[in-house]
Amino acid sequence: MSAAHLIFYVLGTGAVLSSALMLLPNTGRNPIHSALWLIASLFCVAGVYALLSAHLLTALQIIVYAGAVMVLFTFVIMLLNLSPSEIQEPKLSPVKIIGGALSLFVLGKLTTAIALVTQGARPVDLHHHAYAEFGTVKAVGKMLYTSFMVPFELASVLLLVAAVGAVVLAKKSLHYVDAPEPPPAKLTRLAHRPEDAQEGTPPDSHGGHH
Amino acid sequence: MSDIPLSEILILGAVLFSIGLVGVLTRRNILVLLMSVEVMLNAVNVTLVGFSRYHGWNEGHVLAFFIIAVAAAEAAVGLALVLAVFRTKGTVWIDELKLLRR
Numbered sequence: 563m564s565a566a567h568l569i570f571y572v573l574g575t576g577a578v579l580s581s582a583l584m585l586l587p588n589t590g591r592n593p594i595h596s597a598l599w600l601i602a603s604l605f606c607v608a609g610v611y612a613l614l615s616a617h618l619l620t621a622l623q624i625i626v627y628a629g630a631v632m633v634l635f636t637f638v639i640m641l642l643n644l645s646p647s648e649i650q651e652p653k654l655s656p657v658k659i660i661g662g663a664l665s666l667f668v669l670g671k672l673t674t675a676i677a678l679v680t681q682g683a684r685p686v687d688l689h690h691h692a693y694a695e696f697g698t699v700k701a702v703g704k705m706l707y708t709s710f711m712v713p714f715e716l717a718s719v720l721l722l723v724a725a726v727g728a729v730v731l732a733k734k735s736l737h738y739v740d741a742p743e744p745p746p747a748k749l750t751r752l753a754h755r756p757e758d759a760q761e762g763t764p765p766d767s768h769g770g771h772h
Numbered sequence: 773m774s775d776i777p778l779s780e781i782l783i784l785g786a787v788l789f790s791i792g793l794v795g796v797l798t799r800r801n802i803l804v805l806l807m808s809v810e811v812m813l814n815a816v817n818v819t820l821v822g823f824s825r826y827h828g829w830n831e832g833h834v835l836a837f838f839i840i841a842v843a844a845a846e847a848a849v850g851l852a853l854v855l856a857v858f859r860t861k862g863t864v865w866i867d868e869l870k871l872l873r874r
Contacts (some may be wrong), residue, residue, distance in 0.1 A: 648863075676782040727849050733851040
């Protein structure tokens with residue numbers, strides 16, 4: 563076993579363990595702890611990318627995921643300011659057991675499929691001159707700006723729409739969020755019907771004047 | 773550098789994907805749910821990078837790049853929705869979110 567293989571094991575175990583700790587009831591009950599474990603997991607996966615000589619993706623993983631997305635997560639968690647009673651996860655229910663069993667089933671199916679696919683797989687030799695630029699920022703960037711030009715531009719449009727949409731959704735002055743006006747009269751009547759019955763005076767009692 | 777078996781990379785991706793699936797199916801906190809979705813997208817990226825390492829193709833990296841872009845957009849919109857829902861309903865539990873109206 564070479565050093566790269568050993569490092570792969572360490573990083574892979576770290577990624578799996580920290581993702582699991584993100585979900586376990588003791589360590590992952592508080593969302594901020596979950597977010598911190600997720601950051602650890604993302605860093606381990608970035609290390610795996612580096613081992614597989616994906617230079618651009620290693621940088622992007624750290625900059626975009628650990629840098630931008632996780633800052634957004636921790637920011638929102640701290641903005642919500644949940645009290646300890648609000649983060650108490652409900653007890654084990656049949657739905658959860660079914661969900662866990664379903665995930666194990668998916669893992670089993672994936673493992674058998676992987677065992678079938680990877681028989682006799684040999685990696686290409688990166689020292690060969692044809693793969694001299696494999697995974698580098700230059701090679702992947704050139705591909706992004708030539709063969710994948712249209713998807714690249716569409717991705718920028720998607721990010722723009724997502725940014726504008728996030729601002730609109732999270733804005734405080736949406737009329738249905740603040741709701742300064744009372745609900746319509748009919749809905750008010752329906753909502754207070756038991757109290758009207760207790761009062762014993764129907765709201766349209768003036769109808770008996772003639 | 774090249775002696776990591778493809779099967780082990782794919783197993784790592786499968787295990788991470790299953791952990792994310794467990795989170796999506798069992799946790800009821802919408803914030804942890806979104807984090808589990810991120811883990812699942814990340815697992816798919818591991819698989820893509822492993823396959824492109826074995827074929828020597830850069831296309832897998834480009835696809836993983838697009839997945840990262842989609843994950844960032846999903847996180848931004850999802851967290852904005854969490855904020856809007858928390859303002860109207862005052863909860864982060866998806867079990868309590870049954871109605872489309874207020």
